[in-house]
Structure formats: C-alpha cells, structure tokens
Amino acid sequence: MLHTGRKVVFVSVITAIAIAIVFIISLNLGTIRISPAEVLQVITGSGSDQNRTVLIHFRLPRMVIALLIGAGIAISGAILQSVSRNPLADPGILGINAGAGLSVVLYIFYFQGGALGSGWLSIYMMPFAALLGAFAAALLIYTVAWKDGVTPVRLILSGIGVNAGFGAFIIVFQLMMDPNDFMKATIWLSGSIWGTSWPYVGAVLPWIVLLIPWVLYKSRYLNAMQLGDQAAAGLGIRVERERRVLLFIAVALAGACVSVGGGITFLGLIAPHLARKLVGPRHQSYLPVSALLGALLLLGADMIGKMLMANAEVPVGLVVACLGAPYFIYLLIKD
C-alpha cells in the first residue's frame, strides 16, 4: 500500500513538473514571441504593455483552460471506462462530444448575435447548451444499447452510430451558416480552445472544481464496480444508482469541456490508460494521476500545435488525435 502511495506521489510530482515546464515554454510561443526574460518582466510588473496584454489576456486564460479541460476530459474518460468496464470508452468515440457539438452549433446558429449573444451571459450559457446536447446523446446511446442491461459492445457500437448521426446533422446546420461562422464552427468542432479569455475560464471552472472532487470521493464505489455488478452489490453498493450518478458526472464533465474546447477525441482514452499503467488500477491512485496527465497532454498538444504553425490556428484536437489514434490502434491490436 505504502509502495503504491509513494509511486502515486512520485508520478504526480514528475507530471506536475512537466506541466510547469510545458507551461513556461507555452508562454513564449505564439504569433508574438515573448522571451522568458520578458515574461519575467511582466510578472514583476515592468514589462511592456503589449506583452502584458498578450500574456494576461490571451495566453494565460487559454493555457488555464487547456489544463482544466484536459483534466476534465481525462476523468470523464476514466469514469466511462470503469463504469462500462470497457477499456476503449471515450466521450469522443461514444458520441457524447458530437451531441454536445450539435447543441452548441444550434446555439450559435439561433442565439448568438441575438439577445443572448451580446454579452458574458452567452458565454456562461454555452456550457449548459453543450450539457443539454451531451445528455441527449448519452440518453440516446444508453437507450439504444439497453436490452436487459447494457453490454460494452452494444454501448460502443451505438456510440459510433449516434456519433455519425449527430455528425450529419452538424454538417447540415453548418452549411446554413455564413462562411465566417462556418469556418469558426469547423475549427471548433475539430477541437480547439477557442474561448481565449477569462470569462471562458469562469464558465468551465465551476464544473471542473465541483465534479472532479465528487468523482474522487466516489473512488471506492468505482473500485468495487470494477469487480463486477454482483461483487459490488455484495459489498452493499446500490450498483444501478451509483452507475447512473457516475455516468451523469462523466457526461457533465465531457459537456462542459466540449463547450469551450470543442470535440477533443482520444484524450479521455489515453490519459486513464497511461495512468493505470503508471500507478495501477486503484481509483484513488489513478484518477488524480489521469487528471494530471490529461492536463499535461492537452497543454502539450496545444504547445505542439503552436510550434508547428505559428500563424495558423491548429485545432488542438487534431494534435491530440494524431497522438491518440495510433495508441488506440495499438490497444486494438493488443487486445
């Protein structure tokens, strides 16, 4: 026990250090290069106005968002994998992202530019729109897959189907937008941290801060549920109820993250896998490590995107998919 405990601390510290390094490198990258010395100047209050604006109003919120939603998506994926006892579950693969995406596209299409779209209120409303879509998708997938219980295979196949269906609807609405909105929606749907201002941080922060500790608190239920429904019931857990609560949290996290981060697929798959490899399957150990790894991976992917193309915005979701898909394929081959 002590041994795993120390390992968790060790892995967490290493990951945190890596996050700090990537964070510092990321601060310098972008259309305007800002050297570390200049960053330091801004921190101490003596930097140029331009540098301060770029750092504080554009780069910092974007990186904070990357960290938050990286952690959120990782935890969401971890819950989905544990609850469905399916190592290949991920909010993107299961179609939850697509549901949230459709809902946000509709929201932009009908409300933005209208009364709601004028101010900060619309930013705070967006996670709710995404959430609505995410829950609709989850409900649909669950209903389709339900037939005297839900088998992992049916769940994942239904997810792929629902994903394709929502994708078709998204295209229909996208094509009704004007070219500018169309481009915006396209980039957003590929997974892009588009809300690069503090209000977006405010919009997503409460969800992450409330839901992740709740999941951590539920760790022991997750441990028991992984042994199988009967074993869990034998340990005095109301399995079906806990499963619904946990699924609710997973979907809520995914929805909130999609609303500011777009459709990022595979992150929710890789982070928990890596975490389990590093610290083992106990949820108390691997959930926090997944969250840290998710944050690191997303921030790193964002950094790579900025490095590859300083001028064009590369949707971070593309970078994540390029890293995540081969890993997914590896899991498929190995399984």
Added chain:
Amino acid sequence: MQAQQSHKHAGKQAKSRPKTAVAFLVLGLVLLVIATALSILYGSSNINLRTVWEGLTQFDPSSTAHQIIHRLRIPRALAAALIGASLAVSGAVMQGMTRNPLASPSIMGVTAGAAFLMTLGYAFMPAASSLVIMLLAFFGAGLGAGLVFMIGALSKRGLTPVKLALAGSAVTALLSSVSSGLALRFNVAKDISFWYAGGVAGVQWVHIQLLLPVVVIGLVLSIAVSKSVTVMSLGEDIATGLGQRTNIVRLLGTLVVLLLTGAAVSVGGSIGFVGLVIPHIVRFIVGPDYRLIIPCSAVAGGLLLVLADIAARMVNPPFETPVGAVTAIIGVPFFLYLARREGREL
C-alpha cells in the same frame, strides 16, 4: 467459436429466391429510370418535361435550358446512379467475404484515406489536374481500407465486427486529423471541404468518362466472383472444404472493393451508409446467394443515391444539403438497429 458462428449463420439462412430477385431487378430498374428522370427534371431552375425531352433528342446549344440539362443534370443523375451502385456492391462483397455485418465502405476509413491523399495533392502539387487528384483519391481509398485490414490482420483475435468499426474510426480520426492540419497549413481546406461535402452536385462529363469504365469493370468482376463470395460467406472452413481457393477469391474481392469504392469516393466524396444498408435489405429480400445479392444491390444502391440526391436538393432550396447527410439520416437508425441486434453475438 468461429465454426459455431458459421454454423449458426448457415442454419439461419433462408433459401435463395431467384424469382423474387428477378422481380426485384426489373422493378428496381424501372424505378431507377423514373428516379433518374425526376432527378433531371427537378432543380433550382424550372424546366418542363417537354424541354427536357427536346434537350435529349434535339439538342440546341444556344438554349440555356438545354445546356443545364446536358452539362449539369444528366451527368449528376448518372453519377448518383453509378456511385450508389458501386458503394452498395462493394459493401455487399465486403460483408460476404468477411462475414461481418458491419463491413461497408463508410466505416472502413476509405473516405478519410481518399481525403488524405487528395490533401497531399492539393498541398504539394497545386498544378495537378483533376485527373491526378481523382487518381490520388482512388489510391487514398485503398490506403484507408488497407490500414483497417492491416490492423485486423495484426490483431490476435482477428477482425470482429466491433473491432472493424473501431479500427475504422481510429484510422479515420488519424488520417482526417493529419489532412485537416495539412489543409489548414497549406490553405487548401476549402478545396477539400468542397469535395468532402460535394456529393454529386459538381459532377461533369469528364468525371463520368473516368467513372464509367472503372465501375463497369468493377461490377462485371463482382458478378464474376459472386458465386465464390457466396461460398466464402458460409465460412472459411466450409469454403476450403468445398475446394474454394480462398486466397484468389479474397484477392479478387479486394480488387473489386478497391475499384468500386475508389471510383465512388473520388467523385462523390463522403457518402456513408449506402454500402451498409443496401446489402442487408437486399439479402433480406432475395436470400443469401450473392449471385442475386450483387446485381440487386447495384440497382438498389443506384436508386437510393439518386433519390437521396433529389432529397438533398429539396431539403433547403436553393441550397444543396450534402447528400452524405441525407444517406446518414437513413443509415444511422439502420446501423443502430444492427448494433442492437449484433451486440448479443459479438
């Protein structure tokens, strides 16, 4: 496990119904002709039946209506029929050869592969002709499907339906994210999305000239191997036991699939679910014999896509809805139904 499954498969199979199939073919062809005529008639500029007929019989180059008929509507309707037929037949051959009910071009990474090589073409060879681009799409389609099959060949327990679907999504995600990145970097995103969502709206005669011979060869070849596909669909063991040279059949079948999907995807872009839905419906009607399934699928697939293309024009006129979205709306519920049914056995 496999033997058990194939036994079940064989036990479940109904008799083949040649008479029903002939009726299906005749009816399907009649409907296809009617649908094609409707497709030529219907469009954003109103052209009446007589003008259409005149445009066909006594073409007058100075008439705008005749020009629209000739240059836009006829190639479009023909392309829809050819592409629909190709997708349906390649889906039927895939399902028969792999005995996998979910096998179909749309979930095999075919479109993403085609888009990937096309993006490379647009990015690095800006001067490339549309023929070169079409060839690239063609080979890209093969690349996508090849990768998915490779994953299947590498994995220990073979390509189960679920694994096929997952491998397809993974390959699609990988290839399409690389091509999106390239497209953004080299500023060719517009060309790609135009092709991707284009359907058959922008088809010209030059496309038909390329499409037609490939599709004809593919269809003839598919009918030639149809008997062997039927034997394969009973299971590998049975096929070998009956003296089938499975490797040759598999090679020919793969060639058919590559020819037909490559041609279809390179002209029509992303049109999903035709290859999934049609063979299932046809198999349900005419029975398990692929000598009947393949020609009937060709007709039914052509019919479905011509109708879907008409619907795509009617949803939101004068704008075009991507025909892929229309086929997805038909196909997704069907896929979900299969997922629900198959989930038990996989």
